[in-house]
Amino acid sequence: MPKHDTPLLDELEKGPWPSFVTDLKRQAEKKPECWDILGQLELSFKDKITHWKHGGIVGVFGYGGGIVGRYSDVPERFPGVAHFHTVRLNQPSSKFYSSAKLRDICDLWEKYGSGMTNMHGSTGDLVLLGTTTPNLEPLFYDLTHNLNQDLGGSGSNLRTPECCLGRARCEWGCYDTQDLCHTLTMHYQDEIHRPAFPYKFKFKFSGCPNDCVAAIARSDFAVIGTWRDDIRIDQAAVKGYVKGEFAPNGGAHSGKDWGKFDIKKEVLDLCPTECMWMEGDTLKIDNSECTRCMHCINVMPRALRPGVKQGATICVGAKAPILDGAQFATMTIPFVEVKKNEDGEFAEVVEVIEKIWDWWMEVGKNRERVGETIMRVGLPTFLKVMEVTPVPQHVKEPRSNPYVFWQEDEVEGGFERDVKEFRKRNAQ
């Protein structure tokens, strides 16, 4: 495949940020189809429009996910990208790799694909960009036999679950995000690889309310770490912060002179529940008022840590704006311990998941995310389905209209009445 002139893309080789154009050109020296990627992208820059077509029946046999069909709409000019399917590899939990594993993946992709990847896709997969239909089965064979790896999800499947790095390298992981993510990924291989639902379904696991994988904004099923006892305080370290021995927020503001650390202004006054105060140089917290927002812990990581009675809050139904508007996940289960049973399963979490699925598979409409189904039927109905006792924590505020749908058995004497009896007392 010949090189194409790319005067527009060449402009993106300038500047301090790493250039994907430079990188593509480097790859093209070994994988000439990359010249056609560059050529077609240059055409898009010129035409201000995409040149890809999508969809279809491509995939590996028996799987309904993991491969997304992609075709050029100018294949005569760029035959190297005429077929250019996406392959989604299920990433290891929290995206740690050995160089040996990565080199194996690179070799596989040099053999069967374009050499270009996304590290990583928005859902978390390691995405291999661009291969042909005849290459899919051989690639899958080598992937499973030689690399001991598998594809991720796409379509109306459980999408590849994703977690934060949690306890691997963070002091705030309130449950083992990697273990839960990996265990559920293995438990639900069928749902990841074959369609099961009215539409996509995403799991995301964050270890604390800072929510580094955006679970509350992006996942149908968000498990977000929390605790239900007292924030652990090291009073000596509090004094260290007050004296200026430690930089607040771990040094996150080091590039600008914000003045001397002021614990009242930077911690106490920014606490959303105003549940903290100083008695002399001792920090006090009324933990019963705390909503575990993480601000004080973020600012003074040496002095404050989440409590020891740790677990997670489960929120359900987040999604991007299409169609009714964006939704954050709704707090459904205030606290679960996130513990494995003797069979190595997170049975309590699995039970919650399957209650949602059994109901949503039945009542969800085609292409309706579970958050939209909940919106359509109402939170009260969903809480009944989930067999969750309604608590004030489920709402920001009680409803402001009185339009309660009473059940007949909740009203004394039921709905059936005798109008003749009524007329004896109340003439027309």
Add this chain to the structure above:
Amino acid sequence: MGYDPANPMVDRITDIGPPHYEQFFPPVVKKNYGKWLYHELLQPGVLMHKGESGDECYTVRVGCARLISIELIREICDVADKHCDGYVRWTTRNNVEFMVDAKAKVQPLLDDLKSRGNKFPVGGTGASVSNCVHTQGWIHCHTPATDASGVVKAVMDELFDYFTSHKLPAQVRVALACCLNMCGAVHASDIAILGVHRKPPMIDHDAITGLCELPLAISSCPLGAVKPATVKNSAGEDIKSVKVNADRCMYCGNCYTMCPAMPLADPDGDGIAILVGGKVSNSRSMPMFSKLVIPFLPNTPPRWPETVAAVKNILETYAKDARKYERVGEWTARIGWEKFFEKTGIPFTIKSVDDYRLAYDTWRTTTQFKFTSHIK
């Protein structure tokens, strides 16, 4: 033995899932798993995590394009082999993290990274602009209204100084999605760059019969704007097709995804909207959605100067005005959106007034407001 096309089912392996994560942990991570005490940032892009054991894990975070070649991954492996016992990880924002277990190993790693041109910028920690997450755009997607990698490259070049420093009031998350479907979480980002279409789909009556299931195309429309119709194709034959009620179309492209005979992309119609003030973290305030402040900027490849300037203006106005720890959305909540528009100089237009579902929640139902230059 490899794959045998004559016997594709022989020895087939399926549903084995991803490799177990633990085998990829550097020794210091494995040893201190679940026993970390605190962390600090030694400089932008360099973190130190302290374990209860007294162990220290030093992490160097570098920015990285999302679209990368296996050649670059191999180079990353070379760095990992040389300095990090062969371990490396990626963050959820497409940064690469190299970890070492002693402070003395940090500088040689930084020097090595620096020696490799501009491939590995160190930063993206603390009160910075971290890496801009994004979607595929023109490199690989069928419905984009703009490019992704190109716009992000241009934006990150301009914001580079904020990636490599800690001088902002708080972290600023910039994200790009190349159409309304938002494969990335741009709807809860401090600054969101969003590709938007502005023309209803065309209908290819000659191709629709072979390409599409009409009921799917009709039911894919969230606003019921696609209806069945009998029309003449270019051969003059009556065929079953669809028509689009242009007044009801919101240009989401759902119909095109289900029916490729309804393309809607257009060089002049497509461009970028800017949304501001979203956040995901529960820290201090609750998670917030990003709000639309600029309804349209044109697609101007290769470097999208209008979009770059708009993002930089919002970032620098915020940087100058916000208090320490305040995220963009917390700053706008404190000063009020009327002040946001005044301070940034962004013209307020009727396009920012919601008329979609649940719109009423965003209208002002109080006499409390600020007199800004908007009120003559």
Add this chain to the structure above:
Amino acid sequence: MALSRDELKAAILEKATNAPKPQLYVKDFYACDPEAKPREVKNAANDLVKEGKMTFWSSGSTTMYAAKGRAKDEENR
């Protein structure tokens, strides 16, 4: 009486082969056995794909089913 797995699969394949619409959502098969749980119907349909009698069709975001050869696709146009 709920159908047996084999009877359910036969009913699904019959529908996928003869329905006016060549591509169907999994929900379209629920009517093949109103007494079956959605999960059973889904598993039966996926079995038919494994047996090569049906294929998946995916837009990338949504997946549908078709009897072998009935799906509209770039490569069999």
